[in-house]
Amino acid sequence: MKLSYANVFLCSMARSLKKSLFCILLIISGVSYSKADPYVYLPEDSLVHFLKIQNRDLQDKKLVNYIKLRFQQGPVNTIPQGKNEVYKELDKYDVGDKEALKYFIESIIQKRFLKLPEAETAMVKAINQASKNKADFLLYSFISHLAFIQTDKGNPIGAIYSYGLAQKQALKLNDPLLQVFLNINISDLYYKLNLYSQSLYYLNQAFHIKEENKIKDDRFYTIISYNKAENFFRTKNLDSLQRCHDDLMGPNNKSYKLFSYQYRTAYYISLLKHDYNKAITQIKNLQRDKKYVPNDVEKQNLADAFYLNGQPDSASSIANQLLALPYSDNHPEIKHHLYQLLGKIARDRGDYKLAVENFDLALKQSEESLNNTTQVGNVSAQIKIDKIETSFTDTAEKYRRERLILILISITTVFMFAVIALLYRSARQKRHYEKLLYDTKKNELAFINSHEVRKHLTNILGLVELMSESKDKKEEFLQVEKHLYDSATRLDDAIKNISEKLSD
Known part of the structure; x- marks a missing residue:
């Protein structure tokens, strides 16, 4: 029809x-950025505008941001059509990195639908394609995204290794902003592994890079303050937690999660102060608020608060709900905490058989978590060694460059002094020869003046005097006329000679 x-x-x-x-x-x-997504923002222009950008690095940044925004945070029901539209435009404008970007889109979509193995496979293909094309920024973005997937899969060893590779790319790109994001993401991974001192170390590194490079972005101030608060809560450091909470309540904060951060750290303080009734109320109010950005950590903390407040049934119900989630299967440290909580509840009820079972499950999860932590520690140590080696190599290269520059400056300085000395010597010799020439000319002029001019002038004056004393001036003039004319001519020649020499 x-x-x-x-x-x-x-x-x-x-x-x-x-x-x-x-x-x-x-x-x-x-829509806004996440901890791990640099450069994410609402695009001011269309996809077509980004595809027309000539600068490759700038185009890659814009396209990565656009893809993250559209497929990571946009409505789920728009994904199939959006994928076809973006693929069509990439083909139409024949973008050099289009194959890598297509794999990247596929990875983000699979991760969005919690198909983590498929997401990881697509991401590895994207990395291989970007590596062939020598697309440095894409490599950084893709490797970082691979680390997020590996973290969600419960593969901290792979994640920390990927972060190490991403760190090398960030150093290669010489972009401090990327280094700040990476350190924040690495700290988050260590936090999830209960390695709080390591987590705080990377947060301090992120803050140091931010300050050293004068990055004026309040997002980092907020994220670093909140992540520190998380670590201080887990280590039960109430004073430091209170300081971080006060920082988050200050005016210099920007984050679409700020509301959640502020109220989450507020109930953290209540929990550490053992005011469990207040903490339960704060958590429930936070979960009901429209500004709240959901996080499973609230449910886990609510279960703890219920247990500590003498409400084991509520605590047990939440713990079992969390254990049923696919996400918990990938994180032994979470399951360890939940099984331990269920074991305590069963023990308190006198159900020692169930308590033993739960504690046994908690122990198994603890062993797995410890094994992961040990391997992560080994990989982390190797990454630090690589970083030190890279730093040493960079320092040696910097020293070599500075040495060459110093040698060049020294040679240039010596050459300049030699040129100046030669010019000075030449100028002195020139002045000396000019003085000799001047003196010679001066003496020559003096000689001409005294011997030529004075001589002929004296002859003329003598002849004129003879004529003035003679009685018959006419007859006398006729006799001396020839001599007078001859002396005057010679005087004229002498004066012309002097004039020529003065002109020279």
Whole structure:
């Protein structure tokens, strides 16, 4: 059945309206950056505009941001159509890194649907393609994303290794902003492994890089303060936690999760102060608030608060719900905590058989977590060794460059002094020869003046005097006329000679 022009027009209007609603939904849903996503922002221009950018690195940054925004945080029901649209545009403009970007899109979509093995496979393909094309920024972005997937899969060893590779890329790109993000992400991984001192170390590194490079971005201030608060809560450091909470309540904070951060650290303080009733109320109020960004940590902390407040049934119910989630299967440290909680509840009820079973399960999870931690420690140590070696190599290369520059400066300085000395000597010799020439000319002029000019002038004066004393001046003039004319001519020649020498 053929469509009328009116129907075509209406379809076109519907598509335009759909796109507009998509953008509005993104804004309403609180789209912003995450801890791990540098450069994520609401795009001011269309995909086509990004595809027309000539600078490759800038184009890659824009496209990565666009892809993350559209497929990582956009409405789920728009993903299939959006994927086809982006693929079509990448092919149309024949983007050099299009194959790598397509694998990247596929990885993000698979991760969005919690298909982590498929997401990891697609991400590895994206990395291989970017490596072939020598796309440095894409390599950094893809390796970082691979680390996120490995973290969610419960593969901390792979994640920390990937972060090490991403760190090398960030150093290669010489972008301090990327290094700050990486240190924050690494600290988050260590936090999840209960390695709190290591987590705080990387947060301090992130802050140091931010300050050293004068990165004026309040997002980092907020994220670092909150992540430190998380570590201080786990280590039961109330004073440091209170300071971080106060920092988060200050004016210099920017994050779409700020509300959740502020109220989460507030109930952390209540828990450490053993005010469990207040903590339970704070958690429930936070979960009901529309500004709240969901996080399973609330449920885990609520279960702890219920148990400590003498409400074991509520605590047991939440713990069992969390153990049923797929995410818990990938994280032995979470399951260890939950099984331990269930073991305590069973023990308190006198059900020692169930308590032993839960404690036994907690022990197995603890062993797995300890094994992961040990291997992560080994990989982390190797990464630090590599980092030190890289730093040493960079320092040696820097010293070599500085040495060459110093040698070049020394040679240039010596050459300049030699040139100046030669010029000075030449100038002195020139002045000396000019003085000799001047003196010679001066003596020559003096000689001409005294011997030529004075001689002929004296002859003329003598002849004129003879004529003035003679009685017959006419006869006398006729006799001396020839001599007078001859002396005057010679005087004229002498004066011309002096004039020529003065001109020279």
